[in-house]
Amino acid sequence: MSDYQFETKCIQSGYHPGNSEPRTLPIYQSTTYKYDDADALGQLFDLKAEGHMYSRISNPTLAAVEEKLSDLEGGVGAMLVSSGQAANLLAVFNICSAGQNLIAMNNIYGGTINLLSVTMARMGIEVRYISEKMTDEEVDALFDENTRLVFGETIANPALTVFDISRYAAIAHRHQVPLIVDNTFATPFLCRPFEHGADIVTHSTSKYMDGHANVLGGVVIDGGTFDWETSGKFPELTTPDESYHGVVYTKQFGRAAYVTKARVQLLRDFGCTMAPISAYLLNLGLESMALRVRKHSENALEVAKFLETQPQVLWVNYPKLPSSPYHELAEKYLPDGASGVVSFGVKGGRAAAMKLMNSLRLAQIVVHVADARTCVLHPASTTHRQLTDQQLADSGIGPEFIRFSVGIEDVRDIIADLKQALAQID
Numbered sequence: 572m573s574d575y576q577f578e579t580k581c582i583q584s585g586y587h588p589g590n591s592e593p594r595t596l597p598i599y600q601s602t603t604y605k606y607d608d609a610d611a612l613g614q615l616f617d618l619k620a621e622g623h624m625y626s627r628i629s630n631p632t633l634a635a636v637e638e639k640l641s642d643l644e645g646g647v648g649a650m651l652v653s654s655g656q657a658a659n660l661l662a663v664f665n666i667c668s669a670g671q672n673l674i675a676m677n678n679i680y681g682g683t684i685n686l687l688s689v690t691m692a693r694m695g696i697e698v699r700y701i702s703e704k705m706t707d708e709e710v711d712a713l714f715d716e717n718t719r720l721v722f723g724e725t726i727a728n729p730a731l732t733v734f735d736i737s738r739y740a741a742i743a744h745r746h747q748v749p750l751i752v753d754n755t756f757a758t759p760f761l762c763r764p765f766e767h768g769a770d771i772v773t774h775s776t777s778k779y780m781d782g783h784a785n786v787l788g789g790v791v792i793d794g795g796t797f798d799w800e801t802s803g804k805f806p807e808l809t810t811p812d813e814s815y816h817g818v819v820y821t822k823q824f825g826r827a828a829y830v831t832k833a834r835v836q837l838l839r840d841f842g843c844t845m846a847p848i849s850a851y852l853l854n855l856g857l858e859s860m861a862l863r864v865r866k867h868s869e870n871a872l873e874v875a876k877f878l879e880t881q882p883q884v885l886w887v888n889y890p891k892l893p894s895s896p897y898h899e900l901a902e903k904y905l906p907d908g909a910s911g912v913v914s915f916g917v918k919g920g921r922a923a924a925m926k927l928m929n930s931l932r933l934a935q936i937v938v939h940v941a942d943a944r945t946c947v948l949h950p951a952s953t954t955h956r957q958l959t960d961q962q963l964a965d966s967g968i969g970p971e972f973i974r975f976s977v978g979i980e981d982v983r984d985i986i987a988d989l990k991q992a993l994a995q996i997d
């Protein structure tokens with residue numbers, strides 16, 4: 572980890588050119604690497620030497636961006652993958668196998684709910700959902716000897732609830748399992764979950780990290796904090812891996828055991844690798860991430876305050892609003908802002924929500940969120956369509972619910988757009 576301040580790390584971390592090498596991160600567009608002799612390659616295959624074998628597993632362009640991301644979160648290592656979905660799949664599957672289970676917040680991203688409830692069920696992994704209303708004792712009661720991790724989102728997409736990271740870290744740790752936090756909406760600029768007790772952090776880098784809606788990507792970052800050996804519940808990390816000539820990850824890789832295993836075993840086998848050009852574009856996004864996320868957060872708070880004053884608006888949800896039930900948690904975990912995403916409901920239910928969306932001009936209807944351009948979405952009819960009514964209710968998404976992703980345009984134009992659109996549903 573470098574000693575620089577966060578905004579300096581966004582620019583300087585990761586890529587360190589030598590004498591007369593390119594100043595900006597090169598795109599190593601090569602699947603393949605060259606070795607001086609056969610033995611050098613053999614050492615790599617036994618994980619006894621450092622270097623690149625094949626770009627499905629690692630690549631120098633990705634490695635520089637991984638180092639930056641790990642530095643930004645304060646971790647010991649990172650693994651880029653092809654999407655946020657791939658990041659959460661590998662983060663969970665790395666330490667949870669058939670016959671085992673995990674505990675997850677019930678208001679997380681709909682795509683993650685599908686992954687955990689449907690696809691991971693087919694792999695023999697069971698998910699047990701918790702709600703923030705449950706007491707610690709009620710959560711404790713869901714653990715058994717096969718529970719392997721706890722999962723939540725710093726700012727849930729799109730419920731915008733704030734996850735009480737230190738509370739759930741304490742619960743996970745008293746059951747000797749790690750806490751995985753999807754930190755996509757917050758980004759490490761607004762919240763660094765490792766500082767609050769999380770052990771593993773994931774991101775969809777497709778959102779604020781890229782920030783321009785250009786490239787899909789995901790990352791898994793290892794905090795290096797969880798003691799796999801003392802826990803005793805993770806033989807996959809603490810006993811020999813026969814697919815690597817008996818390497819024991821905790822012995823050979825110490826604090827980076829988890830992320831090393833995820834790379835050399837799961838990225839090798841699933842092949843959900845990020846392309847070098849995507850890593851290059853992601854790095855450009857990261858260079859301006861701090862500036863952008865600060866501006867997104869300032870604009871969003873102004874938009875949320877404006878919406879609260881509008882007669883057509885039933886409710887506004889933004890964690891930094893004094894009226895938000897998450898205000899206190901937001902002050903603790905998100906002191907510098909709560910990202911650009913605001914949700915609100917309009918009077919008149921689904922029909923009014925649709926009319927409003929159709930009336931917006933600057934804010935355009937897209938599936939994506941969290942990029943430089945203001946955009947809007949109706950989750951109940953789109954991203955969350957596959958969820959059951961109960962899952963929708965758990966996620967806090969009614970028919971009047973609008974997800975508004977505030978961009979970094981001049982906020983006066985964003986508010987003027989909302990004003991003219993709200994006038995049309997009167």
Ligand SMILES: *Cc1c(COP(=O)(O)O)cnc(C)c1O
Pocket residue numbers: 654655656657680682683724728753755756774775776777778787788789
């Ligand atoms: C978008 C998103 C994902 C999935 O990421 P992709 O890059 O779209 O695969 C996962 N978690 C959260 C919180 C997200 O917002």
